[in-house]
Amino acid sequence: MSVYTQGVIALMGVNILMALSVYAIVMADQVSLGNAGFMAIGAYTSAYLSVKLGIPIFPALLIGALAASFIGLLIGVPLLRLSGLYFVMGTFGFGEVVRTFFMVFEPTGGAYGFRGPVGATLPMIYGWVLVLIVLFWLLSRSRLGRSLDALRDDAEVASSIGLNVTLLKLGVFWLGSFTAGIAGGLYAHYMFYIESGNFHILVSAIAILCVILGGMYTFWGALLGGVIFSILPEVLRFMGGWRLSVYGSVLVLMMIFRPSGIISRQMVRNTGEWVGGIFRKASS
Amino acid sequence: MFLQQLVNGLTLGSTYSLLAIGFALVLGLLNMLNIAHGDVFMFGAFLGLSFAMLGMPLYLALILAMVGAGVVTIIIERLCFRPLRKSHFLMPLLSTIAFGIVLQNVATQIWGSEPVRYPQTTEIAQFQLGPVLVSSIDIIILATSILLMVGIDQFVKRTSFGRAMRATSEKPQTASLLGVNINWVIVFTFFASGALAGVAGVLTALVYSQITPFIGIRQGLIGMVAMVIGGVGNLRGAMIGGLMIGIIEIMNDAYFAAGYRDIILFGLFLAFIVFKPEGLFGTKEQ
Numbered sequence: 001m002s003v004y005t006q007g008v009i010a011l012m013g014v015n016i017l018m019a020l021s022v023y024a025i026v027m028a029d030q031v032s033l034g035n036a037g038f039m040a041i042g043a044y045t046s047a048y049l050s051v052k053l054g055i056p057i058f059p060a061l062l063i064g065a066l067a068a069s070f071i072g073l074l075i076g077v078p079l080l081r082l083s084g085l086y087f088v089m090g091t092f093g094f095g096e097v098v099r100t101f102f103m104v105f106e107p108t109g110g111a112y113g114f115r116g117p118v119g120a121t122l123p124m125i126y127g128w129v130l131v132l133i134v135l136f137w138l139l140s141r142s143r144l145g146r147s148l149d150a151l152r153d154d155a156e157v158a159s160s161i162g163l164n165v166t167l168l169k170l171g172v173f174w175l176g177s178f179t180a181g182i183a184g185g186l187y188a189h190y191m192f193y194i195e196s197g198n199f200h201i202l203v204s205a206i207a208i209l210c211v212i213l214g215g216m217y218t219f220w221g222a223l224l225g226g227v228i229f230s231i232l233p234e235v236l237r238f239m240g241g242w243r244l245s246v247y248g249s250v251l252v253l254m255m256i257f258r259p260s261g262i263i264s265r266q267m268v269r270n271t272g273e274w275v276g277g278i279f280r281k282a283s284s
Numbered sequence: 285m286f287l288q289q290l291v292n293g294l295t296l297g298s299t300y301s302l303l304a305i306g307f308a309l310v311l312g313l314l315n316m317l318n319i320a321h322g323d324v325f326m327f328g329a330f331l332g333l334s335f336a337m338l339g340m341p342l343y344l345a346l347i348l349a350m351v352g353a354g355v356v357t358i359i360i361e362r363l364c365f366r367p368l369r370k371s372h373f374l375m376p377l378l379s380t381i382a383f384g385i386v387l388q389n390v391a392t393q394i395w396g397s398e399p400v401r402y403p404q405t406t407e408i409a410q411f412q413l414g415p416v417l418v419s420s421i422d423i424i425i426l427a428t429s430i431l432l433m434v435g436i437d438q439f440v441k442r443t444s445f446g447r448a449m450r451a452t453s454e455k456p457q458t459a460s461l462l463g464v465n466i467n468w469v470i471v472f473t474f475f476a477s478g479a480l481a482g483v484a485g486v487l488t489a490l491v492y493s494q495i496t497p498f499i500g501i502r503q504g505l506i507g508m509v510a511m512v513i514g515g516v517g518n519l520r521g522a523m524i525g526g527l528m529i530g531i532i533e534i535m536n537d538a539y540f541a542a543g544y545r546d547i548i549l550f551g552l553f554l555a556f557i558v559f560k561p562e563g564l565f566g567t568k569e570q
Binding site for chain 1: 315316317363364367368373374375377378379381382383384385386388389390392393501505508509512541543544546547550551553554557558559561
């Protein structure tokens with residue numbers, strides 16, 4: 001496999017994780033435009049730990065993600081009082097605060113960026129992807145997952161049947177910021193060099209697009225979106241200098257013609273039954 | 285020294301106000317954000333630059349850039365808002381982020397990604413007013429911005445079209461029943477929003493004298509910050525918010541560290557969103 005292909009596949013894994021991190025928060029009917037901020041915290045923390053303090057990559061990643069999710073809890077308490085557009089703007093403000101913070105924070109290189117973290121391999125990245133997908137799958141089938149579905153359909157009814165809506169929202173916010181922190185740590189240790197510009201608002205926006213165009217009601221959509229949005233820019237390379245124009249236009253057109261995403265919840269159910277049917281036929 | 289910084293802050297802030305008003309116009313009408321607003325600003329700056337390169341006087345370049353930026357915003361409305369009017373508020377928001385990418389790329393292809401200098405088409409005169417040194421560019425910027433701000437404010441308050449705009453933002457269905465052509469109101473509002481961004485672009489290019497296709501991102505975000513601090517969807521609030529941001533930015537650069545400028549501004553934004561989401565002058569409906 002060429003270095004180029006490896007790079008694309010590695011970034012695809014990071015994109016999938018970022019999409020899952022957005023999906024986690026979407027489960028509670030909130031959309032975060034600040035996940036690049038959590039990604040940055042995970043990336044810088046784990047990179048600092050492994051480069052400056054010589055901590056092995058696995059604990060470094062974990063501590064980075066825990067730091068991101070701890071900040072997630074702190075910021076989540078006031079932010080989750082907001083709804084709709086205000087939550088989006090609030091998380092966006094958070095993401096920009098984090099980005100501009102790392103631009104001037106000297107211990108992690110400030111505007112010069114931070115150099116040195118190594119050790120993330122493809123199997124490691126996809127190992128994390130697999131772990132999180134299994135986690136999301138288990139969650140979607142658990143009682144907790146059903147509670148989240150109820151919350152998403154109607155928060156008031158959910159709270160009236162005794163669900164602790166605030167705690168649920170905070171929980172998925174924690175999960176989302178943890179996932180983004182892992183994505184950031186893996187990104188840093190794969191790229192060897194990070195700077196604050198890597199965690200721009202567009203990173204958060206692309207992660208949301210992955211979830212929306214993949215399909216908002218199932219984590220499979222996040223997976224598909226992550227794959228599409230990693231391959232699309234590469235496919236468009238032949239366009240040369242106009243590549244980004246075509247990319248942007250494709251997004252605008254997708255939004256017009258397929259606003260509800262590619263995978264719907266019904267589709268997953270139907271496919272599941274179809275696959276199950278094949279197995280039943282084969283066994284009988 | 286302090287008075288001088290205050291004047292500089294007001295000059296910078298007035299361009300932010302123009303941007304913030306553009307955000308507030310669209311948000312007030314549709315309750316949706318146009319993230320490509322900053323890129324329209326950048327596009328307007330480059331259009332003005334191109335016209336100035338052709339040898340046009342400043343006022344003509346300003347007017348043409350204004351119209352050009354307005355037309356770009358009408359295209360944004362057509363592609364990113366009208367087809368998505370009934371969908372989740374997030375769709376137009378993301379669609380405009382994508383459109384912003386297109387605008388940046390088109391500008392890079394036309395004008396290149398290197399910083400471009402604005403040609404000097406007007407004589408710069410300096411006036412000493414007591415302790416304050418004011419250049420003719422400062423005066424042009426302040427005068428143009430104030431004229432436009434008062435103009436749009438009075439237009440929305442006093443004319444019958446302005447009343448139609450307010451009615452549409454309040455209750456679109458009722459306004460429509462009463463004979464307001466909603467689509468026309470929306471198109472006009474987008475045009476006005478874009479035109480103001482275009483003017484702000486040209487005026488900013490005059491001061492900083494260097495522009496790149498990527499200045500729009502930060503500038504647009506700051507415009508949004510100014511709008512939120514002033515009061516979401518409130519035109520006068522947006523004006524004052526813009527001036528405040530300009531003054532804070534200049535004072536920070538003068539008396540503190542320029543590197544911390546954006547942390548302070550975005551931190552302020554976050555604090556407002558969380559603790560005072562209605563802004564300084566907004567009404568408490570959200």
